[in-house]
Amino acid sequence: MPGTLRDQKFDALFEMFDREGQGYLTRERFFRFAEGIAGLPPRGDNENAAAVRAGFEKWWKLLVPGGSGPDTRIDRQEFLSRMRSLVSSRANLDDAVLAIADALMRALDTNKDKTLSLDEYRRIYTHAGVDTAHGEEAFRRLDRDGDGRIRHEEWRAALREFFLSDDADAPGNQLLGPLPPPAR
Numbered sequence: 001m002p003g004t005l006r007d008q009k010f011d012a013l014f015e016m017f018d019r020e021g022q023g024y025l026t027r028e029r030f031f032r033f034a035e036g037i038a039g040l041p042p043r044g045d046n047e048n049a050a051a052v053r054a055g056f057e058k059w060w061k062l063l064v065p066g067g068s069g070p071d072t073r074i075d076r077q078e079f080l081s082r083m084r085s086l087v088s089s090r091a092n093l094d095d096a097v098l099a100i101a102d103a104l105m106r107a108l109d110t111n112k113d114k115t116l117s118l119d120e121y122r123r124i125y126t127h128a129g130v131d132t133a134h135g136e137e138a139f140r141r142l143d144r145d146g147d148g149r150i151r152h153e154e155w156r157a158a159l160r161e162f163f164l165s166d167d168a169d170a171p172g173n174q175l176l177g178p179l180p181p182p183a184r
Contacts, residue, residue: 005166005173010083012179014076016128024073030060036127037100041107048107055100062086062096087163101159105152115149125177134177141171 017025017033034056041048063074063082074082086092108120121142122135142150142158150158161172173179 005168006084006087006163007080008179009162009173010080011076012176013083014079016130016176018076019129024075025063025079026071026073027060027064030063031056033128036129037104040104040123040127042110045107048103051103052100052107055096055103058096058099059086062092090164093160093163097163098156098159101155102152105155113149115151116155117149121150128176130176134174138174138177141174144171 014025017030019033020029034053037056038049038052041052063079063086064072086096104124105116108116108123110120111117118136118139121139122132124130125132125135139150142154144154144157145151158172158175161167161170162175165172167173
């Protein structure tokens with residue numbers, strides 16, 4: 001199904017992971033990105049940092065079934081294909097990707113009110129290498145009830161939409177800012 005909205009979102013993820021632009025991912029490069037995200041929890045928050053790492057480990061194992069050696073590569077098309085397989089099972093999505101999202105929600109919620117403020121949300125952009133100029137619009141869309149905070153339920157709904165929805169108007173599509181055109 002090349003050209004679907006989900007493929008476009010997965011392609012944007014691939015671009016985020018493949019910062020060097022080499023056209024493929026290795027375990028090392030995937031986990032270099034993961035370590036940047038695992039750095040979001042405040043110093044001393046080992047529980048959430050470990051949960052982020054564990055989620056990325058599960059995600060990698062879904063992308064590269066049967067493990068991988070140091071030379072294992074996954075190119076863009078394999079990534080897109082395996083992401084389609086990954087998200088076809090909500091259990092896999094919840095077990096890997098939403099586990100990362102839940103740990104980030106706990107870690108970024110610095111005032112422990114079980115919500116994300118705009119400033120807390122913007123930290124994701126900085127660590128993911130996404131242009132922070134898009135953070136306010138994305139935040140506004142993800143804050144479905146307009147109360148100036150992203151509640152845990154809104155956060156999880158956005159992640160599920162990003163990974164599962166083909167609805168072009170779904171707020172979760174804006175999770176990491178506007179989608180770039182697919183790189184083919």
